[in-house]
Amino acid sequence: MSAAGGRPSVTIIGGGASGVLLAAHLLRDPDTDIRVTLIERRGQFGRGLAYSASQRDHKVNVPARGMSAFADDPEHFWRWLQTRGYPAARGSWVFVPRRLYGVYLEQVLTQAGQSRLGRLVVLSEEVVSVREGKAGVETVLANGTSIVSHTAVLAVGHETQPARGRGIAVRVGSDRDTPLDPQAEVMVLGSGLSMVDAWLSLAEADHRGQIIVVSRNGLLPKGHRDVPPINIDAADVPFGTNAPYFLRWFRALVDETERAGGDWRSVVDGLRPYNQRIWQSWSEHTRRQFLRHLRPWWNIHRHRLPPELHDRLARAVDTGQVRLVAAEFVGVERNGDGVRAGIRPRGTTERKTIDIARVYDCGGVSVDVLGSSNPVIRDLVANGQARPDPLHIGLDVDDHCAVVASDGKASQRLLAVGPLTRGRFFEIEAVPDIRVQCATLASRILHPTPTH
Numbered sequence: 001m002s003a004a005g006g007r008p009s010v011t012i013i014g015g016g017a018s019g020v021l022l023a024a025h026l027l028r029d030p031d032t033d034i035r036v037t038l039i040e041r042r043g044q045f046g047r048g049l050a051y052s053a054s055q056r057d058h059k060v061n062v063p064a065r066g067m068s069a070f071a072d073d074p075e076h077f078w079r080w081l082q083t084r085g086y087p088a089a090r091g092s093w094v095f096v097p098r099r100l101y102g103v104y105l106e107q108v109l110t111q112a113g114q115s116r117l118g119r120l121v122v123l124s125e126e127v128v129s130v131r132e133g134k135a136g137v138e139t140v141l142a143n144g145t146s147i148v149s150h151t152a153v154l155a156v157g158h159e160t161q162p163a164r165g166r167g168i169a170v171r172v173g174s175d176r177d178t179p180l181d182p183q184a185e186v187m188v189l190g191s192g193l194s195m196v197d198a199w200l201s202l203a204e205a206d207h208r209g210q211i212i213v214v215s216r217n218g219l220l221p222k223g224h225r226d227v228p229p230i231n232i233d234a235a236d237v238p239f240g241t242n243a244p245y246f247l248r249w250f251r252a253l254v255d256e257t258e259r260a261g262g263d264w265r266s267v268v269d270g271l272r273p274y275n276q277r278i279w280q281s282w283s284e285h286t287r288r289q290f291l292r293h294l295r296p297w298w299n300i301h302r303h304r305l306p307p308e309l310h311d312r313l314a315r316a317v318d319t320g321q322v323r324l325v326a327a328e329f330v331g332v333e334r335n336g337d338g339v340r341a342g343i344r345p346r347g348t349t350e351r352k353t354i355d356i357a358r359v360y361d362c363g364g365v366s367v368d369v370l371g372s373s374n375p376v377i378r379d380l381v382a383n384g385q386a387r388p389d390p391l392h393i394g395l396d397v398d399d400h401c402a403v404v405a406s407d408g409k410a411s412q413r414l415l416a417v418g419p420l421t422r423g424r425f426f427e428i429e430a431v432p433d434i435r436v437q438c439a440t441l442a443s444r445i446l447h448p449t450p451t452h
Helices: 017-028 076-083 098-115 193-204 243-259 264-270 272-281 284-302 307-319 375-382 418-425 431-446
Strands: 009-013 035-039 120-123 127-132 137-141 146-149 151-154 186-189 211-215 322-335 338-345 352-356 358-361 402-404 410-416
Touching (some): 009 017, 009 137, 009 146, 017 035, 017 098, 017 431, 098 120, 186 193, 186 352, 272 418, 307 322, 410 418
Parallel strands (some): 009 151, 035 120, 186 358, 211 322
Antiparallel strands (some): 127 137, 137 146
């Protein structure tokens, strides 16, 4: 592998939100001469899994005031909306379509490239492997060519889980999601945000048949409310305790806030600045307890729906158009033109079968990195350049986002950002958190210290 040359250079693998935000932060500094190569196999930059949704009702789950690409310029996205004629009278506590936010990220990237001519190269290619050497990092593409740079950053974002049910369950919007009888009864596996997307897609297609939503805990996402976060002093947060103790403290704080006329959302949002520190202070045992027993409840309170969507969903449940069932999905088989699904209701050992027209799998994003369908992730793990974190929910990285190899050594040239680092940071899936991570990493790349 030849040297990367004297000009600082970074190759970013993945052109979704994480990759675009990192590229934009790297190119903001007018005093650096860094070259950035951004590679995205789908050829859509800024869209990723989240912001490629096409329906107008698929909305960002964070109000516009929190979606700036730059934490130090919180009004950046709101100003951009104004240039597109967005009604200022509605204020910045609005939830915009995800496809619109994808356009914003594309323009952030375009403007970054235009302001630093010759410093940004974007490629619509697939990366198959990364090889680290003494002089740089070689990123090998599926077309047989390679790129050598000083640093490579994995920003591959979310992956969806393989559809369950021996290929019978389908993904919404996939080629196998063919038109349905509008009155047909269907089943959706999972009750989180992916389920909400599926329900909205069916609603947009004027589907009127009952939608049976099956999930282990039978929980639906809560709705947003425009309330300010409470101020929580770091000295009052019980870092390093176990899950039961922390839960008691959290519930007591919610009770105290609500008795004073406040809202539980203010507590959840007030805790946000400490979420990563809390996660890192826990033992591996406590983290596993949280993932196994508490994460479903945390997710519905932390990752909330825009209020108008939440109200629509609540009405659909009240009218019976959406029926929520707390049960374990145990299998599905074809039944004539439809399917027969097996479930085990929560708290029972009895298997129940339901005949429906179709089963939609909305199990959400993949949480086991060993099941990755991305060739570069598979290759890095196979050759020992990377390893799963202890919980297998991402790649193992150190506090500086350096990828940790199978021998436990952190790389000096291979880094990762975004959801791939959730094992270390956990709360690293939403733009308000990712933009801070990208700003910090960009500063470290542009101004390296002798120690790292």
